[in-house]
Amino acid sequence: ATNTLAASRAPVHISADHFRFDQPKGIGNYSGNVIVTQAKLIIKGAKLTILAPQNGTLKKLTMTGNLAAFQDVTTTGKAVSGQALRMEYDPAKQQIVLLGKARVEQSGNTFRAARIVYDIRHDLVDAGAPGQRIEATFKPASATTGTAHKP
Amino acid sequence: MTAQRLWLGAVILATVAMTAWLYAQLFPPATRSTQPVSGVNYSADGVVLTQMRSSGTPSYRLRAASLSHTIPDDITHLRDIVLTLFPAQGTPVTLITPRADLLAGGQTVVMPGQVVITRPTRSGEMRLTTSAVRVNIHTQTADTQALATLTGPGYRIQGLGLHGNFADHIIELLHDVRSTYQR
Numbered sequence: 001a002t003n004t005l006a007a008s009r010a011p012v013h014i015s016a017d018h019f020r021f022d023q024p025k026g027i028g029n030y031s032g033n034v035i036v037t038q039a040k041l042i043i044k045g046a047k048l049t050i051l052a053p054q055n056g057t058l059k060k061l062t063m064t065g066n067l068a069a070f071q072d073v074t075t076t077g078k079a080v081s082g083q084a085l086r087m088e089y090d091p092a093k094q095q096i097v098l099l100g101k102a103r104v105e106q107s108g109n110t111f112r113a114a115r116i117v118y119d120i121r122h123d124l125v126d127a128g129a130p131g132q133r134i135e136a137t138f139k140p141a142s143a144t145t146g147t148a149h150k151p
Numbered sequence: 152m153t154a155q156r157l158w159l160g161a162v163i164l165a166t167v168a169m170t171a172w173l174y175a176q177l178f179p180p181a182t183r184s185t186q187p188v189s190g191v192n193y194s195a196d197g198v199v200l201t202q203m204r205s206s207g208t209p210s211y212r213l214r215a216a217s218l219s220h221t222i223p224d225d226i227t228h229l230r231d232i233v234l235t236l237f238p239a240q241g242t243p244v245t246l247i248t249p250r251a252d253l254l255a256g257g258q259t260v261v262m263p264g265q266v267v268i269t270r271p272t273r274s275g276e277m278r279l280t281t282s283a284v285r286v287n288i289h290t291q292t293a294d295t296q297a298l299a300t301l302t303g304p305g306y307r308i309q310g311l312g313l314h315g316n317f318a319d320h321i322i323e324l325l326h327d328v329r330s331t332y333q334r
Protein backbone atom coordinates (compact mmCIF):
# COMPACT_ATOMS: atom_id res chain seq x y z
CA ALA A 1 0.00 0.00 0.00
CA THR A 2 1.22 3.46 -0.80
CA ASN A 3 2.09 4.40 2.80
CA THR A 4 2.14 1.19 4.72
CA LEU A 5 2.05 2.69 8.21
CA ALA A 6 -1.03 4.69 7.33
CA ALA A 7 -2.44 1.69 5.49
CA SER A 8 -1.93 -0.60 8.45
CA ARG A 9 -3.85 1.84 10.59
CA ALA A 10 -6.59 2.42 8.06
CA PRO A 11 -10.05 1.04 8.92
CA VAL A 12 -10.81 -2.45 7.68
CA HIS A 13 -14.11 -2.79 5.83
CA ILE A 14 -15.69 -6.22 5.37
CA SER A 15 -18.85 -7.02 3.43
CA ALA A 16 -20.48 -10.43 2.97
CA ASP A 17 -23.79 -12.22 2.59
CA HIS A 18 -23.82 -13.63 6.15
CA PHE A 19 -22.10 -13.08 9.48
CA ARG A 20 -21.91 -15.31 12.53
CA PHE A 21 -20.27 -14.24 15.80
CA ASP A 22 -19.47 -16.87 18.42
CA GLN A 23 -18.81 -14.73 21.47
CA PRO A 24 -17.49 -17.39 23.88
CA LYS A 25 -14.88 -18.46 21.29
CA GLY A 26 -14.30 -14.87 20.18
CA ILE A 27 -14.56 -15.86 16.51
CA GLY A 28 -16.45 -14.09 13.75
CA ASN A 29 -17.26 -15.85 10.45
CA TYR A 30 -18.24 -14.05 7.28
CA SER A 31 -19.51 -16.11 4.36
CA GLY A 32 -20.73 -15.56 0.80
CA ASN A 33 -19.03 -13.02 -1.53
CA VAL A 34 -16.69 -11.80 1.18
CA ILE A 35 -14.73 -8.63 0.39
CA VAL A 36 -12.13 -7.11 2.70
CA THR A 37 -10.72 -3.68 1.98
CA GLN A 38 -8.06 -1.71 3.83
CA ALA A 39 -6.61 1.35 2.12
CA LYS A 40 -5.85 -0.05 -1.40
CA LEU A 41 -5.63 -3.67 -0.35
CA ILE A 42 -8.59 -5.79 -1.43
CA ILE A 43 -9.04 -9.45 -0.46
CA LYS A 44 -11.91 -11.52 -1.86
CA GLY A 45 -13.10 -15.02 -1.11
CA ALA A 46 -15.91 -17.31 0.00
CA LYS A 47 -15.29 -17.48 3.76
CA LEU A 48 -13.49 -15.23 6.20
CA THR A 49 -12.66 -15.95 9.81
CA ILE A 50 -11.59 -13.21 12.20
CA LEU A 51 -10.60 -13.21 15.84
CA ALA A 52 -12.70 -10.91 18.01
CA PRO A 53 -11.17 -7.47 17.69
CA GLN A 54 -9.63 -5.80 20.73
CA ASN A 55 -10.76 -2.16 20.49
CA GLY A 56 -11.16 -2.35 16.77
CA THR A 57 -7.79 -3.95 16.09
CA LEU A 58 -8.10 -7.06 13.98
CA LYS A 59 -5.20 -9.42 14.58
CA LYS A 60 -5.64 -12.01 11.88
CA LEU A 61 -8.02 -12.45 8.97
CA THR A 62 -8.18 -15.89 7.31
CA MET A 63 -9.84 -15.99 3.92
CA THR A 64 -10.59 -19.21 2.05
CA GLY A 65 -12.02 -19.72 -1.38
CA ASN A 66 -11.52 -21.51 -4.61
CA LEU A 67 -9.60 -19.38 -5.11
CA ALA A 68 -9.29 -16.50 -2.65
CA ALA A 69 -7.61 -13.48 -4.24
CA PHE A 70 -5.95 -10.25 -3.22
CA GLN A 71 -4.81 -7.11 -5.02
CA ASP A 72 -2.85 -4.11 -3.79
CA VAL A 73 -0.65 -1.25 -4.93
CA THR A 74 2.98 -1.40 -3.80
CA THR A 75 4.80 1.42 -2.06
CA THR A 76 6.28 2.33 -5.46
CA GLY A 77 2.87 2.47 -7.05
CA LYS A 78 2.97 -0.87 -8.87
CA ALA A 79 0.11 -3.37 -8.93
CA VAL A 80 0.54 -6.64 -7.06
CA SER A 81 -1.97 -9.48 -6.88
CA GLY A 82 -2.20 -13.04 -5.72
CA GLN A 83 -4.42 -16.10 -5.39
CA ALA A 84 -4.52 -19.14 -3.11
CA LEU A 85 -6.89 -21.61 -1.50
CA ARG A 86 -6.25 -19.90 1.81
CA MET A 87 -4.87 -16.48 2.77
CA GLU A 88 -3.91 -15.26 6.21
CA TYR A 89 -3.65 -11.49 6.47
CA ASP A 90 -1.96 -9.88 9.49
CA PRO A 91 -2.78 -6.16 9.43
CA ALA A 92 -0.18 -5.27 12.06
CA LYS A 93 2.68 -7.02 10.24
CA GLN A 94 1.25 -5.98 6.88
CA GLN A 95 1.82 -9.51 5.65
CA ILE A 96 -0.23 -12.01 3.63
CA VAL A 97 0.53 -15.74 3.82
CA LEU A 98 -0.85 -17.59 0.80
CA LEU A 99 -1.36 -21.34 1.21
CA GLY A 100 -2.39 -23.95 -1.40
CA LYS A 101 -2.11 -23.26 -5.16
CA ALA A 102 -0.46 -19.97 -4.20
CA ARG A 103 0.39 -17.50 -6.95
CA VAL A 104 1.66 -13.93 -6.71
CA GLU A 105 2.11 -11.55 -9.62
CA GLN A 106 4.32 -8.55 -8.96
CA SER A 107 5.50 -6.08 -11.57
CA GLY A 108 4.97 -8.64 -14.29
CA ASN A 109 6.87 -11.40 -12.47
CA THR A 110 4.91 -14.47 -11.40
CA PHE A 111 5.63 -16.81 -8.53
CA ARG A 112 3.89 -20.14 -7.95
CA ALA A 113 4.31 -22.40 -4.91
CA ALA A 114 2.40 -24.26 -2.23
CA ARG A 115 3.24 -21.44 0.17
CA ILE A 116 4.09 -17.79 -0.47
CA VAL A 117 4.55 -14.99 2.03
CA TYR A 118 3.99 -11.52 0.62
CA ASP A 119 5.41 -8.67 2.71
CA ILE A 120 3.34 -5.64 1.85
CA ARG A 121 5.51 -3.18 3.75
CA HIS A 122 8.68 -4.09 1.88
CA ASP A 123 7.02 -5.43 -1.28
CA LEU A 124 8.90 -8.72 -0.83
CA VAL A 125 7.82 -12.15 -2.06
CA ASP A 126 9.09 -15.17 -0.11
CA ALA A 127 7.97 -18.26 -1.99
CA GLY A 128 8.27 -21.95 -1.14
CA ALA A 129 9.02 -24.01 1.91
CA PRO A 130 11.45 -26.84 2.74
CA GLY A 131 10.89 -29.77 0.38
CA GLN A 132 8.60 -27.78 -1.89
CA ARG A 133 9.33 -26.58 -5.42
CA ILE A 134 8.58 -23.09 -6.60
CA GLU A 135 8.06 -21.76 -10.13
CA ALA A 136 9.05 -18.21 -10.98
CA THR A 137 8.57 -16.38 -14.28
CA PHE A 138 10.45 -13.13 -14.70
CA LYS A 139 9.50 -10.69 -17.43
CA PRO A 140 12.59 -9.43 -19.34
CA ALA A 141 13.61 -5.96 -18.19
CA SER A 142 13.33 -4.47 -21.75
CA ALA A 143 9.83 -5.59 -21.96
CA THR A 144 9.10 -3.72 -18.81
CA THR A 145 11.09 -0.54 -19.69
CA GLY A 146 10.18 -0.58 -23.38
CA THR A 147 13.75 0.21 -24.55
CA ALA A 148 15.52 -1.68 -27.38
CA HIS A 149 17.77 -4.44 -26.05
CA LYS A 150 21.35 -3.99 -27.48
CA PRO A 151 23.30 -7.27 -27.72
CA MET B 152 -109.14 -32.00 66.32
CA THR B 153 -108.25 -28.42 65.45
CA ALA B 154 -105.13 -28.57 67.63
CA GLN B 155 -104.11 -31.75 65.90
CA ARG B 156 -104.55 -30.12 62.46
CA LEU B 157 -102.61 -27.03 63.54
CA TRP B 158 -99.79 -29.20 64.85
CA LEU B 159 -99.69 -31.20 61.54
CA GLY B 160 -99.51 -27.95 59.49
CA ALA B 161 -96.66 -26.69 61.59
CA VAL B 162 -94.70 -29.90 61.06
CA ILE B 163 -95.27 -29.78 57.28
CA LEU B 164 -94.21 -26.10 57.18
CA ALA B 165 -91.03 -26.85 59.15
CA THR B 166 -90.19 -29.75 56.87
CA VAL B 167 -90.59 -27.63 53.74
CA ALA B 168 -88.47 -24.83 55.22
CA MET B 169 -85.75 -27.31 56.24
CA THR B 170 -85.75 -28.87 52.77
CA ALA B 171 -85.47 -25.45 51.11
CA TRP B 172 -82.56 -24.47 53.39
CA LEU B 173 -80.78 -27.76 52.74
CA TYR B 174 -81.28 -27.36 48.99
CA ALA B 175 -79.84 -23.84 49.11
CA GLN B 176 -76.80 -25.13 50.95
CA LEU B 177 -76.21 -28.05 48.62
CA PHE B 178 -76.84 -26.21 45.37
CA PRO B 179 -75.76 -22.55 45.84
CA PRO B 180 -76.95 -20.31 43.06
CA ALA B 181 -74.38 -19.90 40.22
CA THR B 182 -72.29 -16.84 40.99
CA ARG B 183 -72.70 -14.36 38.17
CA SER B 184 -69.16 -13.84 36.73
CA THR B 185 -68.04 -10.21 37.09
CA GLN B 186 -65.12 -10.75 34.62
CA PRO B 187 -65.56 -9.08 31.24
CA VAL B 188 -66.08 -11.49 28.38
CA SER B 189 -63.40 -9.65 26.37
CA GLY B 190 -60.94 -6.75 26.87
CA VAL B 191 -58.69 -6.03 29.81
CA ASN B 192 -59.36 -8.37 32.67
CA TYR B 193 -56.43 -7.22 34.82
CA SER B 194 -53.68 -4.62 34.74
CA ALA B 195 -50.76 -3.51 36.88
CA ASP B 196 -48.12 -0.79 37.16
CA GLY B 197 -44.45 -1.02 38.06
CA VAL B 198 -44.11 -4.75 37.45
CA VAL B 199 -40.97 -6.85 38.03
CA LEU B 200 -41.40 -10.52 37.20
CA THR B 201 -38.48 -12.92 37.73
CA GLN B 202 -38.73 -16.47 36.41
CA MET B 203 -36.50 -18.95 38.25
CA ARG B 204 -34.95 -22.17 37.00
CA SER B 205 -35.37 -25.41 38.90
CA SER B 206 -31.76 -24.87 40.00
CA GLY B 207 -32.88 -21.72 41.80
CA THR B 208 -31.06 -19.33 39.48
CA PRO B 209 -33.05 -16.70 37.56
CA SER B 210 -33.90 -17.53 33.96
CA TYR B 211 -35.27 -14.13 32.99
CA ARG B 212 -36.49 -10.91 34.57
CA LEU B 213 -39.23 -8.85 32.99
CA ARG B 214 -39.55 -5.29 34.18
CA ALA B 215 -42.41 -3.12 32.84
CA ALA B 216 -43.74 0.31 33.71
CA SER B 217 -47.25 -1.04 33.16
CA LEU B 218 -49.08 -4.11 31.87
CA SER B 219 -52.57 -5.02 30.91
CA HIS B 220 -53.86 -8.51 30.14
CA THR B 221 -56.63 -8.97 27.61
CA ILE B 222 -59.01 -11.85 26.95
CA PRO B 223 -59.99 -13.87 25.10
CA ASP B 224 -56.61 -13.57 23.25
CA ASP B 225 -54.69 -14.07 26.54
CA ILE B 226 -52.09 -11.44 25.59
CA THR B 227 -50.23 -9.35 28.13
CA HIS B 228 -49.50 -5.88 26.77
CA LEU B 229 -46.41 -4.30 28.31
CA ARG B 230 -44.95 -0.78 28.25
CA ASP B 231 -41.37 0.43 28.79
CA ILE B 232 -39.90 -3.02 29.03
CA VAL B 233 -36.52 -4.16 30.27
CA LEU B 234 -36.19 -7.89 29.63
CA THR B 235 -33.06 -9.48 31.05
CA LEU B 236 -32.18 -13.02 29.96
CA PHE B 237 -29.85 -14.96 32.24
CA PRO B 238 -28.07 -17.70 30.23
CA ALA B 239 -26.82 -20.75 32.12
CA GLN B 240 -23.27 -19.58 31.30
CA GLY B 241 -21.92 -16.12 30.69
CA THR B 242 -23.16 -12.63 31.33
CA PRO B 243 -26.85 -11.65 31.00
CA VAL B 244 -28.35 -10.02 27.96
CA THR B 245 -30.70 -7.05 28.31
CA LEU B 246 -33.38 -6.08 25.80
CA ILE B 247 -34.97 -2.64 26.10
CA THR B 248 -38.01 -1.57 24.12
CA PRO B 249 -40.95 0.81 24.57
CA ARG B 250 -43.73 -1.69 23.87
CA ALA B 251 -44.11 -5.49 23.83
CA ASP B 252 -46.74 -8.22 23.92
CA LEU B 253 -46.30 -11.45 25.85
CA LEU B 254 -48.32 -13.86 23.76
CA ALA B 255 -50.59 -16.63 25.02
CA GLY B 256 -48.53 -19.46 26.44
CA GLY B 257 -46.08 -17.08 28.08
CA GLN B 258 -43.20 -18.11 25.82
CA THR B 259 -43.00 -15.51 23.07
CA VAL B 260 -42.51 -11.77 23.51
CA VAL B 261 -43.17 -9.67 20.43
CA MET B 262 -41.38 -6.31 20.35
CA PRO B 263 -42.71 -4.32 17.37
CA GLY B 264 -40.71 -1.11 17.85
CA GLN B 265 -37.02 -0.36 18.24
CA VAL B 266 -35.11 -2.80 20.44
CA VAL B 267 -31.71 -2.21 22.03
CA ILE B 268 -29.91 -5.38 23.11
CA THR B 269 -26.81 -5.04 25.26
CA ARG B 270 -24.38 -7.43 26.84
CA PRO B 271 -21.19 -6.70 28.81
CA THR B 272 -18.11 -8.41 27.38
CA ARG B 273 -14.45 -8.50 28.41
CA SER B 274 -13.58 -5.84 25.85
CA GLY B 275 -16.51 -3.55 26.58
CA GLU B 276 -20.26 -3.49 25.98
CA MET B 277 -21.67 -5.15 22.90
CA ARG B 278 -24.76 -3.32 21.65
CA LEU B 279 -27.30 -4.49 19.07
CA THR B 280 -29.90 -2.08 17.73
CA THR B 281 -32.75 -3.42 15.67
CA SER B 282 -36.57 -3.59 15.56
CA ALA B 283 -39.57 -5.89 15.15
CA VAL B 284 -38.05 -8.63 17.30
CA ARG B 285 -39.62 -11.93 18.43
CA VAL B 286 -38.05 -13.27 21.62
CA ASN B 287 -38.49 -16.80 22.89
CA ILE B 288 -37.82 -16.42 26.59
CA HIS B 289 -37.41 -20.15 27.17
CA THR B 290 -34.90 -20.89 24.39
CA GLN B 291 -33.43 -17.38 24.94
CA THR B 292 -33.41 -16.64 21.22
CA ALA B 293 -34.38 -13.53 19.29
CA ASP B 294 -35.24 -13.16 15.62
CA THR B 295 -36.02 -10.33 13.24
CA GLN B 296 -35.98 -9.67 9.51
CA ALA B 297 -35.23 -5.99 10.09
CA LEU B 298 -31.91 -4.13 9.86
CA ALA B 299 -29.66 -4.93 12.80
CA THR B 300 -26.56 -3.03 13.84
CA LEU B 301 -23.97 -4.58 16.15
CA THR B 302 -21.49 -2.17 17.73
CA GLY B 303 -18.69 -2.54 20.20
CA PRO B 304 -15.30 -1.00 20.95
CA GLY B 305 -13.83 -0.25 17.54
CA TYR B 306 -16.29 -2.15 15.37
CA ARG B 307 -19.66 -1.68 13.69
CA ILE B 308 -21.39 -4.52 11.84
CA GLN B 309 -24.72 -4.12 10.12
CA GLY B 310 -26.91 -6.63 8.30
CA LEU B 311 -30.46 -7.46 7.31
CA GLY B 312 -32.09 -10.01 9.57
CA LEU B 313 -30.84 -11.30 12.90
CA HIS B 314 -30.86 -14.58 14.78
CA GLY B 315 -29.55 -14.23 18.30
CA ASN B 316 -29.01 -17.29 20.47
CA PHE B 317 -28.28 -15.74 23.83
CA ALA B 318 -28.06 -19.10 25.59
CA ASP B 319 -25.02 -19.98 23.45
CA HIS B 320 -24.02 -16.32 22.88
CA ILE B 321 -24.07 -16.67 19.12
CA ILE B 322 -25.25 -13.82 16.93
CA GLU B 323 -25.97 -14.13 13.22
CA LEU B 324 -26.68 -11.36 10.73
CA LEU B 325 -28.48 -13.05 7.88
CA HIS B 326 -28.05 -10.94 4.74
CA ASP B 327 -26.12 -8.05 3.18
CA VAL B 328 -23.53 -7.63 5.93
CA ARG B 329 -21.26 -4.56 6.05
CA SER B 330 -18.75 -3.94 8.77
CA THR B 331 -15.98 -1.59 9.74
CA TYR B 332 -13.16 -2.18 12.19
CA GLN B 333 -11.38 0.96 13.27
CA ARG B 334 -8.60 1.23 15.87
